[in-house]
Amino acid sequence: MNSSALVIMLSVQIGVSLCLLYFFYRMFKSRNNKSKQNHSQNNA
C-alpha cells in the first residue's frame, strides 16, 4: 500500500477511534464522580 495513503488512513482512523474512547472514558469518569458525590451527600 502507498505509504502516504497508509499514513493518512491509519492516522485518521486511529485518531477518531482514540477520541471516541477518550469521550467514553470521560463519561464513565463523570458517572463515577457523580455517584461518589451522591454517596457522600447521603452519608452527610
Add this chain to the structure above:
Amino acid sequence: MNKKPTNEAWGTRIGLILAMAGNAVGLGNFLRFPIQAIQNGGGAFIIPYLVSFLLLGIPLMLVEWSTGRYAGLRGHHSSPFVLQSLDKRPYWKYIGVIGLFSNIVIASYYCYIESWTLSYVYHSLIRTFDGMTETQVSGFFDNYLKLSTSTTGIPYESIFFYILCLGINIWILSQTLRKGIERAAKFFMPLLVIFGLFLVIRIVTIKAGEQGAINDGWVGLDFLWTPDLSSLSNPKVWLSAAGQIFFTLSLGMGCIQCYASYLKEKDDVVLNSMTAGFMNEFTEIVIGGSIIIPLSIGYFGIDKVMDLSQIGGFGLGFRTMPYLFEQWGDIFASLAGIAFFGLLFGAGITSSLAMGSPIVGFLKDNFGWSRKKGALAFGGIILVFGIPTVLFFSKGVFDEYDYWGGTIALVLYAAAEIILFSWIMGVDRGWKLIHQGADLRMPGVFKFILKYITPTMLILILLASAIKPRDDDWSLLSLKGWELDKSSIIGELFHKDIGPNNTWFAQEYYAEQAGLVQGVIPTETGNRLDILTGNSTKSYQLRSRHQLMVAEGDRVNVGDVLYKGKTLNTVFYIDSARIGLLILFLMLCFLVWKANKKSHNYIEFEQFNQR
C-alpha cells in the same frame, strides 16, 4: 409561552448517545462518504472534511443540543417552538417550520430507500441472487423499482416492503421514548457496528486470485486514501466536504433538537454531543470507508469502479454488492448480504425514527395528541407524500424532494438557527447554555467559531449553491457572468437543461439526446424505443396511443420528433412535486399558527383563573 414540561425523558445516558448517534449514522455513512472521497481527492478529501467537522459540524451540534434542551425544559419538542423559545419575535416559529418540513420530506423518500434494504435482507436470506450474473443483479434492482414486477410472488413487492417499513417506524414511534426509540437504538447500533466490522475484516482480507478477486482488499483502501493534494485548491472539494458533514451529522433538521429536548436541566450537552458525533465519524471513516470501494475494486478493478461510481453510492450498493457477495460461496454470501443490508437497514431506521420524533412531539405538545395518534399521523403524512416517490421514482419526484427538502432546507434552517443563537440571543448567553451541567468544557476558540466562522461558512454555502457554475467548474466564475449548473438553486428553479420536452402536456415527444435508433422492443406495457447515445442506451416507453416517427437505424438529433400522441412530460411530475412541497410547507405554517393561537388562549385562560 412557557408550557408544562413533559415527563418523558431518556432512560440512560448510553441510550441517549446511541439514539443521537443512530440519528446521525445513516445510509450516507456507508454509501455516500466513500464515493465523495474518491471523487474529491481521495485521502486529501479528509482535510476539508475534518475542517468542516470542526468549524461547521461541532458548533452546530452544540447549538442544536443546547437549544433543544432549553426548549424541552419549557415544554417544546419541535423546531418551530424551539426557535420561538429563544426569541419572542413571531416569525421565528415560521422559520422553524423548515425543520418540520424537511423531516417530513426526507422521511417520505428515506423510508422508501430503507424499505429497499429490508427487502434486500430478505432476498439475501432466501438466496435470490444465487447464480445471477452481474447484469442480472443490476436488472433485478431495475425490476424492483418497476412496481408491476414481482420477484418473490408478492404482488407490488416494493410497495409491500415500503408499507412494512413504514409500519415498523410507526410502531416504534408510538411507544414511549424509553421503550421505543431508546430500545431500538440500543438494539440496532451495536448490531450495526458488529455487522460493519465483520464486513470490514472480510473485505480487507480478500486475496487476489481467490474466489474470483482480481485485487487484494488493500488495493481499494490504497485507492481511496491516496491523496491528490491538487484537489484542495478546488472549491468543489470543500463544498462537497461541507455537504457531507452536514448530511452525516443530520444537522439543520431539528431532529437533534427534538432528542435533546428530552434532557433534564443538569444533563450534560458537551460530552454527550461529542461522543455521539465521534461515534458517527467512527462508523463513517473506519467502517463506511472500508466496505463498498475496497470490495468493488477487489472484484472489478479501479477503472470499472470509477465508471460505476458515476451512478452514485446507492447504485453501487444495490446493483453490485449482492453480486460481489455471491463470489464468497453460499453461506458467506448470505451472511454478508444480511450483514450489509441489515447494517443499512439499522442505519436507516434509527435515522427515520429521528425524523418522526419532531412531528410526534409537535402534535403531542400543541394539540394534546397521544404518541400513538401522533405516530399514526406521521405515518399517514409520509404515506401521502412518499407514495409519489415510489410511483414516479423515474420521473424525478424523488430528486425534487431530495433537493428542496433534503439539501436546501437543511442549510437554510442551520443558517437561521446559528444566527439566532450567536447574534440574536447572543453568543455569551449561548456559551452558558452549552456549558450548563457540562462534564467537559469546550476550548474558548469555539466561542469565536460560533459567532463568526460557522455563520459565514453557512452563508457562503448557500451563496455557492445558488450560483454554482456549470459542472461545478469554479474556474468559470467571471465578472462578465458565467453559465449556471443545472443543480444550482437558480438553475433548478428555472428548469435549466430541461431539454426540448419543456411543457406539461404535449402532442409530440422530442429526442433529449442525439443517437442511433437501435430498435423498438415490445413490452408488457407497450413498445420500448431504444436509442444508442455514446456508450449507453436511452430507452423511451411508448403507449398504444403513440405513433412512432423514427425507424431502426435512423440517426436522431436533440429536438427531433420521436413519436406523436398525447404525452405527459417529466416537467409535469417535477412541478407537481414542487407544488406538493409548497402546499405541505403552507399547511405546516397554518398548523403552527393554530397551535400558537391555542397556546395563547390557554395562557389567557390560566391568567384569568389565577386572577
